[in-house]
Amino acid sequence: MWLFTRWRLSITLLSNFTGICCTVTVKAVSHSKNKDDTMKIYCQFPIHKPAIEAHFGQRVTCVESPGDADYLLSGRFTADMYHPDLKGVIIPYTGHDQIEIETMRQHNLKLFNVTGHxxxxxxxxxxxxxxxxxxxxxxxxxxxxxxxxxxxxxxxxxxxxxxxxxxxxxxxxxxxxxxxxxxxxxxxxxxxxxxxxxxxxxxxxxxxxxxxxxxxxxxxxxxxxxxxxxxxxxxxxxxxxxxxxxxxxxxxxxxxxxxxxxxxxxxxxxxxxxxxxxxxxxxxxxxxxxxxxxxxxxxxxxTPHSGGHTTTSFSVMVAEIIGHLEALLEGDFSAALDLGRLT
Known part of the structure; x- marks a missing residue:
C-alpha cells in the first residue's frame, strides 16, 4: 500500500505532428491503492508518445506492438488484439464505436475515454x-x-x-x-x-x-x-x-x-x-x-471531422490521458466506463 499525495506538474512539448507548442498541466488527487511501478503502453497515434515519455520517464514505456502492452491507447480494439497480459484500453477521444465491447466484457478489461474536448x-x-x-x-x-x-x-x-x-x-x-x-x-x-x-x-x-x-x-x-x-x-x-x-x-x-x-x-x-x-x-x-x-x-x-481539433484541445486531451495513466499506476480504476451500459 502506498499513499499518493496531491501534486501538480506542467510539461511543455512540441508536437512533431501538429507543430503546436503546448503546455500540459495535470492535477491528481491521492488514493491509497495497490501500486504498479511500471506500465507498458501501445500508442495508436505517435502524436501522444512525446508527452507520455516526457512526463513518466521509465515508469511508462511506449511499446511498438499491441501484443507487448499492458494498456492500449487506441480508438480501435478487436478480438485479435487481445492477449493475456492486456489490462485495458484508453480511447484518446470520446467515441467507442470501434471498440468491441463484448470482447472487453469477456476478458474483464477496463475501458477509459477522453472527454475534455x-x-x-x-x-x-x-x-x-x-x-x-x-x-x-x-x-x-x-x-x-x-x-x-x-x-x-x-x-x-x-x-x-x-x-x-x-x-x-x-x-x-x-x-x-x-x-x-x-x-x-x-x-x-x-x-x-x-x-x-x-x-x-x-x-x-x-x-x-x-x-x-x-x-x-x-x-x-x-x-x-x-x-x-x-x-x-x-x-x-x-x-x-x-x-x-x-x-x-x-x-x-x-x-x-x-x-x-x-x-x-x-x-x-x-x-x-x-x-x-x-x-x-x-x-x-x-x-x-x-x-x-x-x-x-x-x-x-x-467540415472534415475536426470539431475536437482546436489550437488548444491537444494539451487538454493529453492532460486527461496522463491523468488516466497516473491513476492506473496507483491502481485507481474509478474512471473506467461501465461496460454493462455500453453497446
Missing part, C-alpha cells in the same frame, strides 16, 4: 448551426460571384433564420449534449431531449425519437454510434422532421445516407450541417464524405 465539439455544433441557419456559406458563395442575394430588390432578397426562441431537439444529452445546451442558453430556446430515466434540468423530455423529431425546428445529433443508433434517422424520421435543420456532431452513420439525400434534394429538410461522415480517407487521396452529391447543395455545410 467535449466542449470544443459542442462549440463546433454551434458553429455549424450558425452557418446553416444564417446561410453564411450560401451568402459567401453568391457574393464571391458578385451576387448580393437580392439585396437591391426587396421582393427577392434572401432571408436567414434566427436561433432566438426556437424549438431545438438534442439527440444525445451526455457531455457534448449538455455543453450544447449551455451554449444555446442566450438564445432562450425550448430544449427537448429523449427521456432515458436520468435527471434532467432545464429541458423538456419526450418518450422517443419520433416525438422529438415531430416537435423540433432544429435537431442536433451528438449521441455515439451504436447498433441501436445506426441509421436511426431514416425516411420516417425525416418525414417527422419536415422543414427542420439537422446538425450532426455524433457520427455520420447515425443518419441513413439515402434518406438524407432524398430529404435534402426535395427540400423537405431545410438544411444539413455536419462534422461527421460516411466516407473517410485512407490516405491523402481526395475523398468525398458521402456517396451522394449533397456536397453540391446550397443547403449543406460540411
Amino acid at each position: 467535449s466542449r470544443f465539439v459542442a462549440e463546433r455544433a454551434l458553429q455549424l448551426l450558425h452557418a446553416i441557419t444564417g446561410k453564411v456559406v450560401a451568402y459567401h458563395n453568391r457574393l464571391a460571384k458578385g451576387d448580393w442575394s437580392g439585396r437591391t430588390t426587396a421582393n427577392d432578397r434572401i432571408p436567414w433564420d434566427s436561433l432566438f426562441e426556437r424549438r431545438i431537439g438534442l439527440f444525445g444529452y451526455g457531455r457534448i449534449g449538455q455543453w450544447i445546451a449551455t451554449l444555446l442558453k442566450p438564445y432562450a430556446p425550448a430544449l427537448c431531449v429523449i427521456d432515458r430515466g436520468k435527471r434532467y434540468e432545464g429541458v423538456e423530455t419526450v418518450p422517443d425519437l419520433h416525438a422529438l423529431a415531430e416537435l423540433s425546428e432544429i435537431m442536433i445529433i451528438s449521441t455515439p454510434l451504436t447498433p441501436e443508433t445506426e441509421g436511426v434517422f431514416n425516411r420516417a424520421i425525416f418525414e417527422k422532421l419536415g422543414a427542420a435543420y439537422l446538425i450532426n456532431v455524433g457520427r455520420g452513420k447515425i443518419v441513413d445516407e439515402t434518406a438524407l439525400y432524398e430529404a435534402l434534394a426535395s427540400k423537405k429538410l431545410q438544411g444539413y450541417a455536419s462534422d461527421v461522415w460516411f466516407n473517410y480517407p485512407k490516405d491523402e487521396q481526395p475523398t468525398y464524405p458521402t456517396n451522394t452529391p449533397i456536397h453540391t447543395f446550397d443547403n449543406v455545410v460540411m
